[in-house]
Amino acid sequence: MKSGGSGGANTRTGLRFESRVDLATILREIPGYDIVQVDGKAGVDVLFEGKLVARCFRKHDFYRFLRERGIDWQSKISKKLLPDDALLVIVRETLFIIEVKYQQVAGSVDEKLQTCDFKRKQYLKLVSPLGLRVEYVYVLNDWFKKPEYKDVLDYIQSVNCHYKFNEVPLAWFGLPVKEV
Numbered sequence: 288m289k290s291g292g293s294g295g296a297n298t299r300t301g302l303r304f305e306s307r308v309d310l311a312t313i314l315r316e317i318p319g320y321d322i323v324q325v326d327g328k329a330g331v332d333v334l335f336e337g338k339l340v341a342r343c344f345r346k347h348d349f350y351r352f353l354r355e356r357g358i359d360w361q362s363k364i365s366k367k368l369l370p371d372d373a374l375l376v377i378v379r380e381t382l383f384i385i386e387v388k389y390q391q392v393a394g395s396v397d398e399k400l401q402t403c404d405f406k407r408k409q410y411l412k413l414v415s416p417l418g419l420r421v422e423y424v425y426v427l428n429d430w431f432k433k434p435e436y437k438d439v440l441d442y443i444q445s446v447n448c449h450y451k452f453n454e455v456p457l458a459w460f461g462l463p464v465k466e467v
Contacts, residue, residue, distance in 0.1 A: 309371075311331050311333075311345075317457070319335050321334040329344060329354075330342050330351070330373075333462075335462070335465075340463060341376045342374075343372060346370065347367075349370055349373045352375075353414075356416075358414075364409050370384045370385065370386065371385055376460055376462065380418060380419055381419060381421070381422055381461070383421075383422045384407065384410055384423045384424070385455075386426070387426045388425055388428075388431070390428065401439060403443055403446065403448035406423060407448055422449065423449065425443065426452075426453065427450055427451070428452070429452060431450075432452065
């Protein structure tokens with residue numbers, strides 16, 4: 288991560304994250320992708336070459352999506368979790384919860400990384416009536432490559448959660464890539 292750098296995708300095959308950039312903005316910059324807000328519908332539709340491939344939700348929009356699908360979140364969990372981004376990849380029937388964690392100095396993010404298993408299971412409770420799988424992924428900056436994060440990174444993988452550094456390949460989500 289460059290301090291003061293601008294967000295967005297810089298390749299055709301990956302989603303490059305910065306500290307304050309949302310997934311829809313990144314996807315919009317990739318050739319072949321369009322982001323469409325449909326009136327009255329939660330989140331945004333993600334189109335690739337005109338075909339619906341995914342839906343994106345941020346924070347409270349995810350709960351609007353659940354309401355559209357007839358799910359009362361309060362009957363499933365006791366407290367809202369607000370995802371940085373949630374990506375529903377239609378062909379995979381998978382909801383990806385994407386949490387972007389960027390650090391430049393030591394701080395409270397350290398402990399937050401250890402909550403992924405609990406949160407993944409909470410999201411699974413919410414979407415299991417829809418038959419969806421849930422994958423939980425952190426997008427981390429290079430700060431977390433330090434040796435003192437080895438144990439927590441090992442833990443994240445041990446509980447079937449994921450982490451990526453700075454970007455996530457489109458193919459990892461199961462999203463198409465434009466042929467060049």
